[in-house]
Amino acid sequence: MTMTLCHDEDITMRLLLLLVLSVGGLLRVAASQPLESTDRGYVWRCGDEYVRFDRGRWTAGIEGEAEFAWDMVLWHDQWIYETLAGGEVDAPPALTDERDQAYAFRLNLLDRDFAVDETVVLENTISFAQQPARYPGQIEPGRQPLAIHGVTPATARVPQYSKLELCVALDATYDNPFDPDDVQLDALFTTPSGRQCVVPGFFTVEHRCEVADGVEVLIPQQESGWRVRFTPQEIGRYQWQLRLRDRSGEITGGGGTVECTPGNCPGFIRTSKSDPHYLAFDNGDGFFPIGHNLPIYHTTGQRGADAMRKFAAAGENFNRWWMSSSSLGIEWEDQIGWYRQDVAARIDQTLELAAELGQYYMLCMDTHQDFREAGWERNPFNVRNGGPCATPSDWFTDEVARRHYQKRLRYTVARWGYSPHVLCWEFGNEMEGWEGASDEVKFPWHKEMSDYLRSIDPYGHLITTSFWTNTGPEQYWDLENIDIVQTHCYTNDDNNVAQTVRRYCLRQWKRFDKPHIFGEFGIRSHSSTADKDPQGWAIHNALWAGLTSFAAGGPMPWWHENYIDPLDLYFHFTALARFTQDVPLGSARWTLLETEPPEFVEVERPPQPRDIVITPASQWGKPEHNEFVIRRDGSIEDERTPQQHLHGQSHQHLKNPPAFVVDYPAPGQFVVRVGRVSASGLLKIWVDDELQCERELPCGEGLGKESVYRPQWKLWETTYDEDVAVDIPAGTHRIRVENFGRDWVTASSYRFTGCQVLVRPNVLVCGMQSESLAILWLQNLDSSWYQHGQGTVPPVAGFQLVVRGLADGPYDVEWWDTWKGVPVRADQIEARGGGLLLTVPELQTDTAAKIRAR
Template identity: 30%
Template sequence: MRIAFALALFAALGSTSAPAQLALQIDARGTLAEVRVGDAIYLSDVAVTLVKPGWTGNLADQRAVDPATVRVHKAGRTTTYTMPLRGENLTAQLIERVTRDGDLVDVQYEVIPDQDVELETVLLQGSLATASHAGKTSYLVGGPTTSRGILPAELNDKNHILWSGDPEWLGFGLPGVGGLRVVPRDMGLQLQDDRKWNTPAFGLLATAGGGEHLARKPIRFALSLRAEAAGRLDDEVKQGALAGVSLVDDRPLALKNARIDRDRLEAFASITVDAEIEARYDNPFDPDQIAVDGEVATPAGKIVNVPGYFQTPFQLEAGRGGESLKVAGASGFRVRYTPTVAGPHQITIKVKDRSGEVRAKPLAFIVDASKTPGFVRVAAKSPRYFAFDDGASYFAIGENVCWGGGKAPMADYAAWFAGLGKAGGNWARLWLAFNEKGLEWMPAPTPKGGTGSYQGLGRYALDNAWRLDEVVHLAERNGVRLMFCIGTYGEFKDGGFFNEGSWVSNPYNAKNGGPCASPDDFWTNAEARKLYKQRLRYIIARWGCSPQVFAWEFWNEVQPTPAVEAWTAEMAAYLKQHDPNRHLVSTSYGSPAIWKDRNIDLSMTHMYGTAGATADFTAQIQRETHANLAFGKPYLLAEFGIDWQAGDEKWDPKGNGLNMHNGAWAALASGSAGTAMLWWWDGYVHPKNVYHVLTPVQAFAATIDWANTPFRPIERIEIVGDPSRTETFRDVTLAGSQSWGKTASNRYTALHDGTVKEGPVAVTLGSPKRGNANEVFSEVVWTLDMPQAGKVLVHLGEVCSGGRLRVALDGHEVLDRPLATGEPGKGPWKKSRLLEPWKVWVSDYDEAIPIDVPAGRHELTLANADGDWLQIRKLTLPSYRSSRHPEVDALGLAAVGRMILWVHNRQSTWRADFDGKSPEPQEKLTLHVPTTSQADWRVEWWDTFQGVVVQTDQVQPASGILRLTPPRFDRDLAARLTQKP
């Protein structure tokens, strides 16, 4: 049954063509059976589908709903459809509200699952019949990225995705007929040619709400539909974000004027010189065509060269559909410079094109001394920490905030930085990889489109550059320093767990006109390296003046091959040569060769658990930090989270923030130059207001003179419990700590204090038959000393393309189990995902396999003998942990006359909170801390949740040991020790 629902929309749209009529036909299930403008049916069969992970099928479909179960309610201009969605192990409620509001129809959707569910996406899909639209109908994309095209007459099998991204709107127009504008809210859109799957239609796919969803938590999204007069949509797309901006000049070289914005300023503030230039170029970003530079003479007579850049001013407009940018002035060339010393300066603008060079008259300006601390440097007296130019310490406290959350990225950053800064945070990491702050990517239409007016290789998105200017200003207002991560590994691959592979749209790809036939060519191709240096020049020119920029980071998680190491050395040297303010430089991932490079200033790693298997990261953070301190440079744990596959909100739905808390303090007390930087900023930290975790860290860190105190880790702090207690044993779970690759050893010893000797522990075991057999271990060996006989639980995780788990006890095989893989629901695994590029299944068994182990000392060998790889997420050892070893970690740093300690109850973990378990209080402990001083020490014990001192002690060492007695605590304490004169 269909319900005819015609809406006449008459609006003054500023066109000479008469407005068209929008009509909808909605069936008894709420499906938009037809969306018609005039005589043209633009969309049909628009309905909601819940898609299984990995696009392996549908969990539920609105089209399959029994009409008898649908409740319809009309109130004024709104008709509401409420219905059950049922599928495999799932029930949910779908609420659809259709409202006429003047000249538009608004359709709001709400999906409420009855139980926790993992989805690939919530899909709202409709179609355009090829018989009516192929080769005739235009599609137009409006918003930060604009695009236009004709729905193709024939299928292009290699480019069936016509457009994909997060637009302000998507429109369709047939010649002689009114157009249709579709405005999504909280959804991404994709337009594709379904003839690839033998369906005679073009598909419009709106996606929302992928990942893990909690029971009874609504997933909301909406779209509005509006009929438009002929030509209106095309006019808007033609204007776009860069309407009226010319990137070409063909006049003889001339420097007409150079205007400085002020002639007196304080050190670490910036001067801006705008130059009025005529020249011959068709790419203002190419310094071989036109190079604008400032030549600064300092009071000491030093000459500093400052690159200039081409820019366009914009104005931010916020409306119902989100934010948009409009050109707000004339484009032109600009030079910005930040002086670091007081005294008289001069700047001379010089311009060079292929015909020669011209110079302006010098512009003078006076620099006064400033109380501003300046740029962040490596501390000269304490080179594992940071300092400002004025010598004050800088301890990095923050999180990742890599991209905006939707259609209002500037509002997002304003809120995120306000929350971070108010809590005492001072550091954030940004990605500049084809999001709303990116510079260089393929313009739409492209399969992996970005946000912004991308121009292709060697040309930069001026709207995004303006946004990044504003992000820096927002950070400055909130006291946050920014790490600019310029690119990510996904630019050089296809597929990926998050579908992050984007090589298909990388402008360096030869198929897009770039110089690289393969991703590996990027690191060695001379033209690619030249073009990347050109981008670095632009970044230096535009943002190198800012003390708010903490560091340049080349890559996110690019594996350090020899070619990558050589490339990194070359680019780091380029930055140090051309950045007037010599910002810090780093990358990820690194290697010993990279970290030892004199132009790399700090080392970094990333750390995640898998599927919630790691309850406590303390030992892993300590181990990783100590390993990196060997390079003699500052170290940051720059990404951190409970689970690389799901946000911390999955494991901490109440927003207690205990994982973030423990990570921050463990990093501080291990010798990191900052906190462990949590990844999940938009779905966890901000919505659950977890910023408060950082406030006590800031209060404690502010009392330490990091820049002048060369701390070193205290190798061992002995913890002595209450000697009157009878020894007992309890179960202990030892989680794997390295998800991929070989660790230092494949032999591990489980100690009775609940720790592992010879860690970190490898999670993944590869078959000897896999393509790269040396990439991961094929077996690991555990040494156990069982207080009594029991069942050791081997926690099996994911298996890729089959496997064969073999378990041996003291050399005798006790288990030989083939492990198949396949589609979800077709085997003993809990769930499965398809690795698209290789067409292989990864099946998650999530199973605890019991192995009988007698009392006494034994070797337990775990091996994979077949297939590709499998995961051993953790071992649970029964009645193993001795009560004689308090369940407490003690981490510490020492320098002459100073110490820092963090004492942590191992029962205080995110996992215990998730399981509803409270930690047992720790009392009557004694810490034995080694010292070479015989002087008395003042000990301040800090509450790490309130950021206040709760007890002060005076302690005298005896026989080279400080015996400290911390106050009773439930979770953790910090201590600051000062040697008395």
């Protein structure tokens, strides 16, 4: 068979070629047919066979009845490839096509292999081998009487917090070895202190990992069977007894002992006993997570192991892994209740590597992408695929779905709960994304599942969840068994991210006695970051603001494969890791460092009037506040932030229009930057209760800078990106903005011209103190990613800062270069009258300090 491929644009995505074959014959095709455009790609069909291409403008032609030119042996659920007769395999051959239940051949080609308008001809061959009596990794039902034949421990002595693995030879009657209602193995351990704990066992298919041309291929082996993984936490002799159940009854047996000896592992990660806002190991050592997100590593072109070694070399010790359909999700076979064993083997390897590298993972067990749109279409829980759920919302309420989720939790704990390198379990990535699911169904589900997970996890791993609305609904964080408070924040504005990070951190620190982690962070949620901030100023500022504002770990940026890795921005994490190496985060209690407002060293400086720009938050919902008092330095009293959406007539229940109280030293302007408008807008602006401006903002084809029709809501959405301005006289005024249009208007920013008078240094001061150490970060507020991109970062002239709350006496102050992560200056300063006077020379960007009593 001859196939010709050609693309007519220089795209940067992969081409996925999928041929579904019938067994025992050649793929016969008629003359070429044109590709049809679909929402999920381009599809060519011929009878029951089809060729599918990912998005991009491609053309294809298929002629003749020749055999493919790939020399491969085809078995039911595994390709074993021997020689390559042309082209490159960029990913391992796949198993059967999940939905069509047919033999499938997948070939990943990259656009870099083709020039624009170049036609490439591939001549390929496939041969079929005789099927063996038993395929590698084939899972067969059990049909023997209940029996435990023997137990083989991996060792008779195991160091504390290290893995003991038991291989259990057993017989039972079952259809699905992954279903604990069908067959269930447990180990009952008695600790040296007499405490008893139940450790679930699990069924596994062994896999061998081979690497070919930088690609990992996991090959199933004939070996499969039952395992128990256990991590002893006490020194001394442990005893165990096995319990086995199936549909016929229950037996016990297979007992044994193991000796736990002292080891080097610090233990599992807990909420710190010294300070509930931080993390610590069982031995009391603190743990401060530093890392960035790499949840779906195979899309990056990097092997997971290679990426993790690169992380570790830079001082990163933390990452989030998604158990999703496209990554490490296990329940993605054609039926629920069956678990992908090649993926499970990959997680095994990941945790073994974590132990080698000293890294810890937040294991996220689901993500919203699998429960909406195309993800839901192929989700095995979908009723159209044989599952129990008509909608994604049913996943939270349907009894069968909830029970299967608990079974998956049990398997997860059984197979990976042994590892101290699982920092925590995360129920889901951004729970608002489950299409159509409200808090009325999600909140009780979180209560039920967190209680259940706590009850079956013998090691008591921490538990969390996450939301895309920044800090998420507070009621979830109040649940007893939700241990870590999470924030996901994409600012989607041009503001200084340090102020945003600090605001969220202080809010969560004051509200919850729990660790708070920025699980995701970025300046843009959908568009490119590399072109906006190639040096990583936003990463830098977020990391240091989080460190000095009670975050339990460094905020975790997104965009590994197209930003952090190609631009080699790892040094930002290295610098933070070096600074925190001797900071007792998690092993001491921390409080807010009290400081007086900084003052210029030069006593008389003329005021520097500048514009005040307020960037609203991009969250949805009714704003909590509608009155904003703006100080002369540009800050807002009570750290309030207006919301971006100005709701109109269709969302009356969400309306709470903002008003600003501001002092104009001289006549100026109030400027609203109008972004997007839905359906239509009518913007009105009052100054001191007098209407000063009325601006219609219609929506429709050809209006504004861009207009898009939203068929799901049957309306037009128009982007204006225009300023609406009113003149303001000198003096203090109250300015109110309201939208009377059909739907919402977004205010990208509010500008008050000439209102910021800097009588003090334009510096952000962030600091904390423990009994033995104070840390301080000082940032030039103009040193933001946006201002660096504009090339306008004026330095702050020399200033002084008084630190309060320290006992009188001599102190060593160590100043750090935060970009390189090295100390650059040491001062010896005497604290007098409860104050320590620090002098800072000209501040170009930022600096950090460690303050210790001498």
